[in-house]
Amino acid sequence: xxxxxxxxxxxxxxxxxxxxxxxxxxxxxxxxxxxxxxxxxxxxxxxxxxxxxxxxxxxxxxxxxxxxxxxxxxxxxxxxxxxxxxxxxxxxxxxxxxxxxxxxxxxxxxxxxxxxxxxxxxxxxxxxxxxxxxxxxxxxxxxxxxxxxxxxxxxxxxxxxxxxxxxxxxxxxxxxxxxxxxxxxxxxxxxxxxx
Numbered sequence: 001x002x003x004x005x006x007x008x009x010x011x012x013x014x015x016x017x018x019x020x021x022x023x024x025x026x027x028x029x030x031x032x033x034x035x036x037x038x039x040x041x042x043x044x045x046x047x048x049x050x051x052x053x054x055x056x057x058x059x060x061x062x063x064x065x066x067x068x069x070x071x072x073x074x075x076x077x078x079x080x081x082x083x084x085x086x087x088x089x090x091x092x093x094x095x096x097x098x099x100x101x102x103x104x105x106x107x108x109x110x111x112x113x114x115x116x117x118x119x120x121x122x123x124x125x126x127x128x129x130x131x132x133x134x135x136x137x138x139x140x141x142x143x144x145x146x147x148x149x150x151x152x153x154x155x156x157x158x159x160x161x162x163x164x165x166x167x168x169x170x171x172x173x174x175x176x177x178x179x180x181x182x183x184x185x186x187x188x189x190x191x192x193x194x195x
Contacts, residue, residue, distance in 0.1 A: 041171035045164065053151055053165040054158040057135070058083045060147050060167055064137045067093040069182045071132035072111075074102045074152040081110035081153075085117040097182065097189050100125040104195055110153075115192055122189035132185070136178045144175040 046053035054077065061068060061083040068087055075081070075098060088094040096114055100123040103111045115121050135147040149165040151157045168174050 041174055042169040044167040044169070048151065048158050048161060048163045048165075052158075053149075053163065054079055056165060056167065057147055057151075057153075060135065060137060060145060061087050063143060063145075064092050065143060066138045066141060067136075068095070069134075069136040069139075069179060070094070070096040070098075070153075071134040071182060071185065072096060072098040072102075072153050073133055074099070074154050075110050076106070076108040076152075076154040076156070077158070078110060078113075078155075081113050084114060084119060088117065088119055094119050095186075096121045097186055098123055100190070103192075111192070112194065121192040122186060123192055124185060124189050126188055134178055134182065136175060136182055139175050139179040140172070143169075144172060145169045146175055146178045148178070 044056065045051075046056045057080060061080070064087055068084065070084070075096075084094050084096070094114075096111070096119055098111050098121060103109050103123060111121055133148060133150070133152055137143070137145045137147070146168045147165065148168075149163065151163040151165045157163045
């Protein structure tokens, strides 16, 4: 069952109006920036294994018209990979960034399939885990959205794990923030190269 809510998406447990604070050069890496304030959005939710989160993600991919920016930790879902390939074939600019260790750590990674289909892929190697699970859809358009949550782009996330997916729409600031974060990570990522 899909859950659709029209509500405030509370993205951080912070006081209203809090702003991110820049770090001083040389500041401790363990000192994170202050979280952003709450932002209103249209929210769609799914919880696995009960809800069809994979179907909700694929529907989001099908609705994209211009661009899909993907951040992946583990990516083994053939269904999601095929939806991204189909989006690229219909003219959507699909770009994928994945965790390097997870990409080459198992036989069932779909990242090589995406590369073979012509989707540009870069790998994050700077972090112990590039653990983001994000898709940014059509930033700067009326249909802009962010798909995120604990859900990896995997078969296990739908059928074996207890996971959550959230799609945030109707808030350009949220989409822009996720797109900016994607670009920041992309700037540090390495081109895909099979081992």
